[in-house]
Amino acid sequence: MNCSEARELFCARMDEELPLDRLSTMDSHLAACHGCRTAWVKYRTTVGLLHCLPEETTQPAFVGQVLDRIRAHEAEGNRALAPFDSAGSASRPSWLESLRDWMGQWVLRPVPAMALGSLVIGVALGSWANHLSPAGTAGTMAEVAPAPSLETVPTPALAPSLGDRPFQDLADEIEAKPSDVRPQEQVPFYSPNWGGLETQVRYSDDGDGPRIIF
Amino acid sequence: MPLTEKKSNPPVFSALPDEALMEHVVRGSEAAFAALVDRYRNRIINLVSRFISDRDRAQEIAQEVFLRIYVHRERYRPNGKFSTWMYTIAVNLAKNEIRRRVRSKGVVSLDKLIEVAGDSGKFVADPTQKPDRRLHQREVQEYVEEALKRLPEKFREVIVLRDIQQLSYEEIEEVLGIPGGTVRSRINRARTSLQEMLGDLVEGGIDEL
Incomplete structure (x- = not known):
């Protein structure tokens, strides 16, 4: 018998449900295994603590009170009480309940x-609102509401000032001239995916021609 | 048949087994029913009190248990054990009370009943014990009571029936209407959970009792 098997039998042993041969095998294991012996003592102690709980009691007058209730019940004409014949029939609520x-x-x-x-x-x-946003990006209602259709927002490749310059050049130029950006004139952003690099782009026209800002 | 007292040559009811008493009860004997109530009143109070953690309400529910036994006495089948039938009624009423209280408090989970449960009962100490020892024992008992209340309902009910009420596995199967394997599994898990909750107390506290 190994430790796992021995510990599975704690409950049966505690309740004296273990056959004699299994009991003997378990005893041999406990005698040789300190860990299981300690675990068994803890298990037994736990149950022992439950046995130490004091018993709630009633006064003998309780019997008279019950009889009084029965008489009152009969005086009311034996109104129906829910039966409790089968276990759980009255305790398990239906899905509707x-x-x-x-x-x-x-x-x-x-x-x-x-x-x-x-x-x-x-x-x-x-x-x-999120569904209405072209790139599925969360924004405020103010940003989303006036959103033009995707067809009205030029792609970076088609923007007049972009030409064929590489992406990093554009970024450097914009970073060098932050004053060019007028946020109030920005149209809502969208997120193109360039070479696997997804970034948010705003398209702005500040009077000097449209430009892309990142 | 109304509840009546038979004055002529009453049998010694306290000596009769439950099933024989119930035969008299079915025929309307108040004395037989009183003997049954007296025999089981403390056990029913104890059971209900452990379930709902409210001693005052447990008294009322225990009365309701016996009232229902009387009202439905003709449904009792003599080939079944009376105590099992009685415990079934008591457990169902106690569970209904738990659900009623959970609903009235707006608590979502039955296991959160601990938050709405009332007093856990005051313990009757042995007057022959020294005060410091009695205090310690009461603390230990309160600790165990609290751990018991924190157990999920399905574990608490089996452990109350088995380790406090001392019902057999077969009786618990019948009372709760669940298979024997489930009863054994729940008892084992309930004890293990309780052991984890009690922690240090289990390590060595019992030796100090």
């Missing part, structure tokens, strides 16, 4: 319900 209980929580708590409703609506609007 579960749904009703769940919904009941929100009906009883209007403030959290309104907060949840607002959150759901907010997420739905955000998702819709």
Whole structure:
């Protein structure tokens, strides 16, 4: 018997359900294995602590109180009580009861319900706005609302001032002249993918001709 | 049949087995029913109290258990064990109470009942013990009570039925309506979880009791 097998038998041994041959094999293992012996003592101690719990008691008057309730029940004409003949029949709620209980929580708590409703609506609007954004990039409603269609935004390759210059040259030029950028005139950005390098690009026309800003 | 007291030559009910008592109860004997209630009142209170962690409410639910036993006495089948039938009723009422309290508090999970549970009961100490030792024992008991309350419901119910109520595996199967393998597995997992929660207490605390 190895340690894993021995520990699987703790429960059966504790409840005296272990056959004699298994008990003997387990004892031999425990005698030789310090780890399992310690684990067994802890297991047994845990159950022992439960046995130490004090018993709740009632007064003898309890019997009279029960009889009084029965008489009162009979006086009311034996109104029906839910039967409890089979285990769990009265304790396991149906899916309909579960749904009703769940919904009941929100009906009883209007403030959290309104907060949840607002959150759901907010997420739905955000998702819709995100869907409208050409590159699927999150932006504010102000940025998204006036967005032109993709066809109206020239691609970098077609922009008049770009010519055929490489990407890094463009970046250096723009970095050297930050004053050229007028953010209020920018059209919404989109994200081309150049050679696997995806970057956000804004297209601006500041009076000196349209340019790309990064 | 209404509850009546039979005055003439009453049998010694306290000596009769449960099933024989129930035969008298079905025929409407108040004395037989009183003997049954008296026999099981503490065990039912103890069971319900451990389930719902509210001693006052446990008293009311225990009364309800016996009321239902009486009202549905004709449904009892003498070939079944009376105590198992009674425990089934008690467990179901206790679980209903847990669900009712969870709903009324707006708690999503049954396992969060601990947050809405009331007092865990005051422990009756042995007056012959020295005060410091009694205090320590009470602390240990409260610690164990708290750990028990933190167990998930499905583990707490098996451990209460097995290690506190001392029901057999077969009785637990019947009371909870779950297979024997599940009962054994849950008992083992419940004890292991409890052992982890009790931590240092299990390491050496028992020796100090």
